[in-house]
Amino acid sequence: MIHSTKNILYLLLSLLACTACSDETLINGQGKVEEGVPVTATLFFSTSDPAKIETKATDIDGSNKVSSLAIFIFKKGKDGSYTIDGKKICSTVEINNKNISVPTTSGLRYVYAVANYKSSLYTITDDQLNAISTIDDLKALSVTLPVNKDGSSISVLDGVFLMSGCVVAKDNNKIDFDTPCTIATDGTVNGRILLQRIMSSIQFKVMAAKENTTFVADSWQVKNIPQSSYVFERTSTPYEDYKGGFDKSKVSSVFEKKDTVVNSLNTSSYNFSFLMMENRKTADKEINDYDMREKMDGPESFSNAPENSTYIVLKGTYTGQTDKPIGTDGKPDKNVTAYTTYYIHVGNWNPQYEGTNKDFKIFRNTRYIYTVKVVGVDKIIVEVESDLEEEESWGSDGDIYVASNQVNIFDAHYGTTVISFSKLMIRDLINRYATNSGRTCDLKMFKDSFQIVGATPRGDFRPSTKDSDLDWVTYKRNTDDGTNFMKYKENESDAPLDINGFKENLYNAGLNYKGNDSGDSARYTCFIDEYFYTGLPLDKFVNQQPRSINILTYYKHNTESSSSSSINMSAYTFVQRPIYTIYDLDRVQNNNVNGWGTESIQETENLPSKGISVVSKSRGKGEYDDWKNSFDQGRQNMSEWIAKMHYSGIVDWSWTWETFLDYTNNELNSDYKYAQYACLAKNRDLNGNGVIDDDELRWYLPAVNQYTALVIGGDILPEDVRLYRDTDKDVASGHTYVGSTVNANPTIDTRINPNALDYYVLLANEGLSISYRKDNKNSYRCVRNLREVTASVADIAIAPDGYYTNNNIAKSFSFENLNPRVKRGNVNSALTPGHTSLDEENRLPNAFEIRQTMESLPADFTAKQANWENPCAYADLGWRIPNQKELAIMVFHRKPGAGQDYNTYFSCTKNAYAEDSYCAYRGNTVEIQSMGIWPGSTSYYYYYYPDNPAHPQKVTFNIRCIRDIVR
Helix, strand or coil: CCCCCCEEEEEEEEEEEEECCCCCCCCCCCCHHHHHHCCEEEEEEEEEECEEEEEEECCCCCCCCCCCCEEEEEEEEECCCEEEEEECCCHHHHHHHCEEEEEEEEEEEEEEEEECCCCCCCEECCCHCCCCCCCHHHHHHHEEEECCCCCCCCCCCCCCCCEEEEEHHHHHHCCCCCCCEECCCCCCCCCCCCEEECEEEEEEEEEEECCCEEEEEEEEECCCEECEEECCCCCCCCCCHHHCCCCCCCEECCCCEEEEEEEEEEEEEEEEEEEEECCCEEECCCCCCCHHCCCCCCCCCCCCCCCCCCEEEEEEEEEEEEEECCCCCCCCCCEEEEEEEEEECCCCCHHHHHCCCEEEEECCEEEEEEEEEECHHHHHHHHHCCCCCCCCCCCCEEEEEEEECEEEEEECCEEEEEEEEEEEHHHHHHHHHHHHCCCCCHHHHHHHHEEEEEEEEECCCCCCCCHCCCCCEEEEEEEEHHHCCCCCCCCCCCCCEHHHHHHHHHHHHHHHCCCCCCCCCCEEEEEEECCCCCCCCCHHEEEEEEEEEEEEEEECCCCCCCCEEEEEEEEEEEECCCCCEEHHHHHHHHCCCCCCCEEECCCCCCECCCCCCCCHHHHCCCCCCCCCCCCCHHHHHHHHHHHHHCCCCCCCCCCEHHHHEECCCEEECCHHCCCHHHHHCCCCCCCCCCCCHHCCCCCCCCHHHHHHHHHCHHCCCCHHHCCCCCCHHHCCCCCCEEEEEEEEEECCCCCCHHHEEEEECCCCCCEEEEEEECCCEEEEECCEECCCCCCCCCCCCCCCCEEECCCEEEEEECCEEHHHEEEEECCCCCCCCCCCCCCCHHHHEEEEECCCCEEECCCCCCCCHHHHCCCCCCCCCCCCCCCCHHHHHHCCCCCCCCCCCEEEEEEECCCCCCCCEEEEEEECCCCCCCCEECCCCCEEEEEEECCCEEEEEEEEEEEEEECCCCC
């Protein structure tokens, strides 16, 4: 277990409390009030304001929105009992006026309020409120988060926060539920209702804080989230007695990355935030320092932290140098790559804010800001190297890779590289093994002594020398020990060397070497298999950690029961990243859903697209029928596309690997350096027959809807795997991804408008903007089917109720195939106004339904209004304008064969980075349907016909209303 001392991980806590302190009471200076006169009390209300930060769904909202309000007035008798003396369920008009009239009587009264009790997250019914007759009933009022099999709710998507409060003095911002107010005989009240939210906001800022180091955050998760809370604050009740108990959130890979300065170093912070209800925990043990807060006696078994205290699991990759001696040479200053996990309990241990190390409390209506500085991994190394006799474990796990050469990182597809070993070094190793053993080093001794260690999902990623953990890399000795790559198989009977054959070849190279030149090397081509295991459950290797092989290693593993830390030092380290998917792997495995996954990054430069020439009608097909292809099936498109591009009068195509690939450098031949061929280089001639067999076309260029799915599910992916990242906002290019789908609009003559026949592209910097190919070089990504290589893939969007006959729009969509981690919770009103394409509000729900009729808008209704208003509000039935992703699903998943939707629609989503720009769909009178962005003032646009530009058509926007449903 990595010791998370202050030398490794500094946690700085900043608290911005939402309430100020005051001991003022309401009745001071008021004099006596005549008791018991029937009056109509006039009440005003306000909310306590936390400081504003940008995050919306996971921060205490600054809009102070109140959509429902209930008032309760109690009278205290001489015997100390309380009786109800007034009650009001407020109307929308009263709430909007912030002026409430409640029939009651004059005198000293206790006035309480509950606000926003009807929301997407909580629901307290009017019947529950009307049933309250005693103050004990009111104090017992509680709420529980909705049951969610995918993880606890930690965000508010409609801007409606449950609040409670009481009357306080007009200049007081402290709520005291035991202080009365006075209601005069004219109905005036000497104070106002002050409301506070029952949830708190927790924000983390994570960064590297040492020169020449980086920390890349991969994921975070919150554990021990309270599922229930009293509506009115209590200070002594044990909250663990609630029936809701505690739960954990979904694992999230969503971070907001910002430039910052730490210790005079320019670095980047990975920020995330979430909401939670109060969790008041205090340790019953003495805790002297921060390290003791996180001490563990087993995997996530904390020695000192109180039971059910809330903590964060933060995973990331640390890269830098160690200043501690490590390895057989005992020298420092080695490059390290550490895959780490940190455990951080929330609370207030900062004495500047009256905190102590025993404090694990989170209070309601408070914003907590934590700054995490990762300054090294040296303590990890000291712990593993020290062979600690005491069983002590701290707040981290990790694997450290220390390499004399740079670590070679491969993507999930097939890969190739060349490695070399000095023959003199191998000969010296043979002699050393003999000296250490006192006998001749034969082949068996060399194989046993020359250690190669692998860590793969077959062995639960534990370092192993088993062949089953090493067989994903094979080897071929290069001809004349040259630097060019070897071919994987020269013919069907040829095969590369396995790990034992590789060691034997190395042994012979060293044994037979008679020279003294260390530059005389034995070179090998290494063939990296795709990261795929037939026979293993998909969730064992998809969306998992990288697998690795270390050749000629120094290896040390910490055997402590609570630890998974290790150190690996190698001449060559191969690390291969996994396939990442946005599908629900449980459905892919158990419901026969043929999902697909993506490689991590684009490894080559951007490539141009191969131009499409109009196919002659003499072949018996129309120009467009020959090229039009699938929105969803990229592999089918790629296979057909290659065939069409290589048509001749004698043979239909050239299906040989050597047509496209140069084996000497594993690159595309010069005539085929186009994006449409790029994914071929990620595949391999597995049987050596030279022909591209059907099951060898595994990695392919996605169809346009597969690209949109990568954006829709992007929040589950590591930052560098996403098509567009928060950090890309200042990068001018590289966000346009060309796919395998060809637009072919049979109503447009290509001689007039060549854009009628072209590739679709995704503009990822605009969220889900879709257009046709640009002339410059474009980005691309390669994907692979997960169950059946040659079969069609299942869509993430399912239309279970069929389609409307009048417009071919689906009646509803459900998203069972989509990973639950990238969905949002259900809402029953409009999404948060002002949300952007990168916010949680722009995710898909579990399912939504679509109104059959299209809604026309006033002529001056603008794109910005669609982001802030909700013309879909039909008698509070939950209808709303779709967000950008919902709109894209709707228009690009029409009834099969129906063609495009020629209408034009607003979404309710603002573009994240383009100033004053809003997301919409353009389908009317254009050669290609497209998602795009529009200025906030847009209420119409002009379409200029290519053959008649002098007479443009004015096109107005519409909306099509949807609402969330539960499947």
